Amino acid sequence: MIEKNKTEKISAEKLNIASQWKLMRWKFYRHKVAVFSLILLSFFYFVVIFGGFISPYNARQNDIRYKNAPPQRIRFFDEDGKFHFRPFVYGIEAEFNDKTFQTLYIRKTDVKHPVYLFVKGDPYQFWGLFTTDRHLFGTEERAMFLMGTDRMGRDLLSRIIYGGRLSLTIGLVGIACSFLLGITIGGISGYYGGRIDRFIQRTIETIRSIPTIPLWMVLSIALPPYWSVVKVYFGIVIILSLIGWTGLARVVRGKFMALRKEDFVMAAILNGASEKKIIFQQLLPSFSSHIIASLTLSVPGMILGETALSFLGLGLQAPAISWGVLLKDAQQIRVLANTPWILFPGLFVIITILAFNFVGDGIRDAADPYSAI
Amino acid sequence: MLRFILHRILWMIPTLLFISILSFIIIEAPPGDFMTTYVSRLREQGEDMGQVTIDGLRARYGLDQPIYVKYFKWIRGVVQGDFGQSLEWQRPVADLLRARLPWSILISLSSLLFVYLIAIPIGVYSATHLYSKLDYFFNLVGFIGLAIPNFLFALIMLWFIFQRTGNAAIGLFSREFLMAPWSFARVIDLFKHLWLPALVIGTAGTAGMIRIMRANLLDELSKAYVMVARAKGLSERKVLYKYPFRIALNPVVSTIGWTLPALFSGEVLVSIVLGIPTIAPIFLGSLMGQDMFLAGSIVFIMATLTVIGTLISDILLGWLDPRIRESI
Numbered sequence: 015m016i017e018k019n020k021t022e023k024i025s026a027e028k029l030n031i032a033s034q035w036k037l038m039r040w041k042f043y044r045h046k047v048a049v050f051s052l053i054l055l056s057f058f059y060f061v062v063i064f065g066g067f068i069s070p071y072n073a074r075q076n077d078i079r080y081k082n083a084p085p086q087r088i089r090f091f092d093e094d095g096k097f098h099f100r101p102f103v104y105g106i107e108a109e110f111n112d113k114t115f116q117t118l119y120i121r122k123t124d125v126k127h128p129v130y131l132f133v134k135g136d137p138y139q140f141w142g143l144f145t146t147d148r149h150l151f152g153t154e155e156r157a158m159f160l161m162g163t164d165r166m167g168r169d170l171l172s173r174i175i176y177g178g179r180l181s182l183t184i185g186l187v188g189i190a191c192s193f194l195l196g197i198t199i200g201g202i203s204g205y206y207g208g209r210i211d212r213f214i215q216r217t218i219e220t221i222r223s224i225p226t227i228p229l230w231m232v233l234s235i236a237l238p239p240y241w242s243v244v245k246v247y248f249g250i251v252i253i254l255s256l257i258g259w260t261g262l263a264r265v266v267r268g269k270f271m272a273l274r275k276e277d278f279v280m281a282a283i284l285n286g287a288s289e290k291k292i293i294f295q296q297l298l299p300s301f302s303s304h305i306i307a308s309l310t311l312s313v314p315g316m317i318l319g320e321t322a323l324s325f326l327g328l329g330l331q332a333p334a335i336s337w338g339v340l341l342k343d344a345q346q347i348r349v350l351a352n353t354p355w356i357l358f359p360g361l362f363v364i365i366t367i368l369a370f371n372f373v374g375d376g377i378r379d380a381a382d383p384y385s386a387i
Numbered sequence: 388m389l390r391f392i393l394h395r396i397l398w399m400i401p402t403l404l405f406i407s408i409l410s411f412i413i414i415e416a417p418p419g420d421f422m423t424t425y426v427s428r429l430r431e432q433g434e435d436m437g438q439v440t441i442d443g444l445r446a447r448y449g450l451d452q453p454i455y456v457k458y459f460k461w462i463r464g465v466v467q468g469d470f471g472q473s474l475e476w477q478r479p480v481a482d483l484l485r486a487r488l489p490w491s492i493l494i495s496l497s498s499l500l501f502v503y504l505i506a507i508p509i510g511v512y513s514a515t516h517l518y519s520k521l522d523y524f525f526n527l528v529g530f531i532g533l534a535i536p537n538f539l540f541a542l543i544m545l546w547f548i549f550q551r552t553g554n555a556a557i558g559l560f561s562r563e564f565l566m567a568p569w570s571f572a573r574v575i576d577l578f579k580h581l582w583l584p585a586l587v588i589g590t591a592g593t594a595g596m597i598r599i600m601r602a603n604l605l606d607e608l609s610k611a612y613v614m615v616a617r618a619k620g621l622s623e624r625k626v627l628y629k630y631p632f633r634i635a636l637n638p639v640v641s642t643i644g645w646t647l648p649a650l651f652s653g654e655v656l657v658s659i660v661l662g663i664p665t666i667a668p669i670f671l672g673s674l675m676g677q678d679m680f681l682a683g684s685i686v687f688i689m690a691t692l693t694v695i696g697t698l699i700s701d702i703l704l705g706w707l708d709p710r711i712r713e714s715i
Contacts, residue, residue: 220405221632223644224690224698226639227652228670232413235674318536322656326671341539345660350546357546360539367534 038303041380048376051369058366064179069172070152072136073335077156077167079108082353083119085162085170090369093123102126103158116352127153162355163341173335174359180336181317182366184251188316189309191255196262203263204270205293211267218260226257230319234328243334250329257344258312269301303381304334310374312377314367321363337363391705391712395698400676406690407465411458414471414683425674465687467565471680475673480684483669488688490559491665494584494658495650502646503587507639509593510600514608515627525597541587541660548583557583557661584661588653592646596639603638607631632709637708643700647693 024333032040043049061068088101105125108117133152140146152158161170203214237249271278274297282296323329324338325345332339340359344350350357426441452460464471470480513522548554557580558565564576607613608631616626658667666685673681705712 035502216401217405220402223402223648223693224406224409224686225648225651225655225693227655228686228689231655231671231674232682235677235682314534314696321536322538326659328671328674341542344542347545347549350542351549354546357539357542360536360542363536363539364531367536368530371530371533 023256034303038377038380043374045376045379048372051076051372051376054364055369055373058178058182058362058369061175062182065175065179066138066140067148068128068150069169069170070135070149071156071159071172072138073168073173073176074297075136075156075168077163080106080159080163080167081108082117083108083159083163083167084353085355085358086159088129088158088160092126101129103129103153105157127155127157129153129158152375161358164340164352165349165353165354170340170355170358173340174337174362177335177337177340177359178362180247180330181338181363182321184247184254184320184336185313185316185370187248188251188254188258189313191251192258192262192312193305193309194257195259197266199259200266201270201293204267205274205297207271207274214263215267218263221257221260222380224320227322229257230254230323231326231328234323238320238337243330246334250320250323254316258316262305262308262310265304266301269304270297273297273300303377307374307378307381310370313370313374317363317367317370388705388712392702395701395705399694399698400586403691406539406687406694407451407462408458410683410687410690411461413686414621414679415454415457427681446579465684470684473673473678473681475676475681476669477676480681483681484666484684484688485662487666487669490663491651491654491658491667492692494581494588494663494665495647495654497581497585498592498650498653499643499646501585502592502650503639506596507600507636508591510597511604511627511632513597514604516604528595530595532590535561535590536656537587537591538656538660540590541584541657544583544587545661557663559663584654584657584663587657587661588650591653592649596642596646599642600635600639603635607634633707637704640700640707641704644697647696651689651693 029037063144075210083106086103086106088103089098090101090183090311092102103124103126105127106119108121109120110117129151130153131151132148133154134147135149135152135156137145137147159169159171161174164173199214203211233253233256234250237246237253241249279292279296282292287296320329320336321338321341323339324331330336330339337359340356341363344356344360438478461471468481470484472478473483476483501689509525513525516522545557548557559577559580560573561576561580564573567573608627610631613631616629617623621629654665655667655670657663658665659671662668666688670682670685672678673685
C-alpha cells in the first residue's frame with residue numbers, strides 16, 4: 015500500500031497497450047533489491063565466464079613461500095598517508111615464532127608491489143581456444159593475495175573464481191534438468207487429472223517426505239570413485255534434480271488444473287485445436303512467468319545441495335574446485351581458528367543464494383497480474 | 388474423528404511401502420553383496436573363512452535368493468526390529484540406532500520447538516506492525532537466515548565458541564556429566580548444550596515460518612468479521628486472538644510435513660559439523676565405508692519418522708479445524 019504512492023507514473027495510454035512481458039519488466043524494475051541482485055548475479059556469472067583472465071593466478075598454483083597468508087589490501091595511500099597514483103600491495107614475509115610454533119606474516123612497509131592491469135602471470139587456456147598468460151590485474155611478482163591463501167599457498171581469490179565455475183553452473187544445469195522432469199510430469203498430472211494425477215501426487219508427497227540431505231548423501235555414493243570431474247559433476251546434477259523436480263511439478267500441476275477450466279482453453283478446444291497446440295500455445299505461455307519465478311527460487315536449493323555434499327566429501331572431490339570443496343578445508347576447527355579467511359567461499363555462497371532469492375521474489379511479484387503497477 | 392484418523396493411517400501404508408523399497412535398493416545397490424565385502428574385509432585382517440562357512444552364512448542371510456525374497460526377509464526383520472548387522476561396528480544396526488537415535492530426535496524436536504517459539508510471536512508482531520522498522524528488520528534477518536547454509540552457520544558458531552572458550556568439542560554434555568548417571572544437574576547441563584544445535588538447525592525454518600505466519604495473519608485480518616469485531620468495540624487483543632490468530636495457526640501446523648524433513652536434513656549436517664554423537668556421524672561413516680545395512684536402515688528410519696510426524700500434524704489439524712475433518 016505504501017508502495018503505491020512511490021510508483022512512478024507510467025502514462026495510462028502506455029499501460030493499456032503494453033504487452034504482458036513489458037508490464038512485468040516495469041514491475042520488476044520497481045523492485046530495487048531484485049534489480050540490484052540481478053546485476054550482482056550477472057556480474058558473478060561474467061567473472062566466472064572469464065575466470066581464467068580475471069583471476070590473478072592459476073587456482074592450482076601452490077607456493078611454499080606464502081602458506082596460509084592472510085588477505086591483503088590494495089592501497090592508494092602508504093603508511094605516511096602519501097597518495098600513490100598507482101595502487102600497490104605491501105610485501106609480506108613469513109616469520110616463525112619459536113615459542114608458539116606458529117607462522118605469522120608481518121607486513122613489510124618498505125616493500126611495495128605495484129598493481130598493474132593486463133599483467134603477465136600464470137599461463138592458462140582461454141575457453142580452450144588458445145593459451146595466454148595475461149591477467150586482468152596483478153603484480154609482477156607473485157605477491158598479491160586479496161583473500162589470503164590456503165595451506166598450500168594457493169591464492170584463495172583465484173580459487174573462489176574457479177570454484178564458482180562449478181558451484182554457480184551446477185544450480186542452472188540442475189534446474190534445467192528438473193525443469194524438464196517437473197514440467198513433463200506435472201503437466202501430465204494436471205492436464206489429465208483423475209487416477210494418473212492421484213498416483214503422481216502420492217509419489218511426489220512420498221519423495222518429499224524423505225529428508226533431502228540424507229537422500230542426496232546416499233545417492234552420491236553411487237557415483238563411482240574413478241569417475242572424472244565432469245562425470246561426477248553431471249552425476250551430482252542428476253542426483254539433485256531427481257528430487258528437485260517435485261516442487262516444480264506441483265506448481266505446473268496447480269496451474270494446469272486452474273487454467274484448464276478457463277474460457278480461452280474451452281474456446282481453443284471448440285475451435286478444434288489439438289491437445290499439443292492447447293498445451294504449448296495456450297496453457298504454457300500463460301504461466302511461463304510463474305515457472306520462471308519458481309525456477310529462480312529453486313536454484314539456491316541446488317547450490318546449497320552441491321555445497322553441502324562437497325563439504326561432507328561426498329560430492330565433488332579435491333582436484334575439482336567448487337565452493338563446497340573449498341569449505342571442506344574449514345572443517346578442522348584449528349585450521350579455521352588460525353586462518354579464518356578460508357570461510358570466504360561461504361560468504362559467496364550466502365550472497366549468491368540471497369541474490370537468487372531476491373530476484374525470484376521480484377519476478378514472482380512482477381508476474382502477479384493483480385498487483386498494482 | 389476416528390474415521391479421519393483411520394483414513395490418514397491407511398494413506399501411510401503405500402508411502403511406507405515406497406520408502407522401504409527405496410531403502411532396500413540403497414542396501415542392495417553397491418556391487419557384490421554383504422558377504423563379499425565382509426569376506427574381503429576379513430582377508431585384509433589376515434583371517435580367512437572357508438568356502439563352506441561363507442556358503443553357510445550366505446544361505447543363512449538368504450543372499451543366494453532372488454531379490455524379492457530378500458526384500459521380504461529384510462522387511463520381516465525390520466518389522467520385528469532387526470535391521471541387520473553393521474559391518475563397520477560389528478554390531479546389530481538396531482543396537483546402534485537405539486543408542487543414538489533418541490539424541491537425533493531430541494535435537495530435531497528442540498529445533499521444532501525453537502522454530503515455533505520464535506516464529507509465531509515474530510510473525511504476529513510483523514503482521515500487526517506492518518512496514519514498521521522491526522518488520523523490515525525481521526524480514527531482512529529472515530532472508531539471511533534462509534540464505535546461510537546450516538553447516539556454514541554451524542562452522543561459524545563453532546569458530547566463535549572456540550575463539551572465546553578454546554573449547555572445540557561441543558557435544559551434548561560437559562565432560563564431568565558425560566558418563567554420569569541421570570540427575571537434575573545433568574539435565575540442566577544438557578539444556579545448556581542443546582540450544583546451540585537447536586538454534587543453528589532452526590534458523591532457516593524460523594525464517595520460512597515467520598513469512599507463513601505473517602502472510603496468513605494478514606489474510607485473516609483483512610476479512611470482514613475482524614472489522615465487525617472491531618466495530619462492536621472489542622479490545623484489540625481480543626480482536627486478534629479470538630479468531631484470526633487461531634485460523635492463521637492452521638497452515639503453520641499443516642507445514643510440519645515439510646518442516647520435519649528439513650529439520651532432519653539440518654540435524655544431519657549440523658551434528659556432523661558440531662561433532663554431536665547422534666546418528667548423523669555414523670550415517671556419514673557408513674556411507675564412506677559402504678556399510679549399506681546401516682545406511683539404508685538410517686534412511687528408512689528417518690523417512691518413517693517424518694511420515695509419522697506428518698500423520699500427527701494431520702491429526703492435530705483435523706482436531707483444530709472441523710472443515711478438514713469433514714472433507715474426506
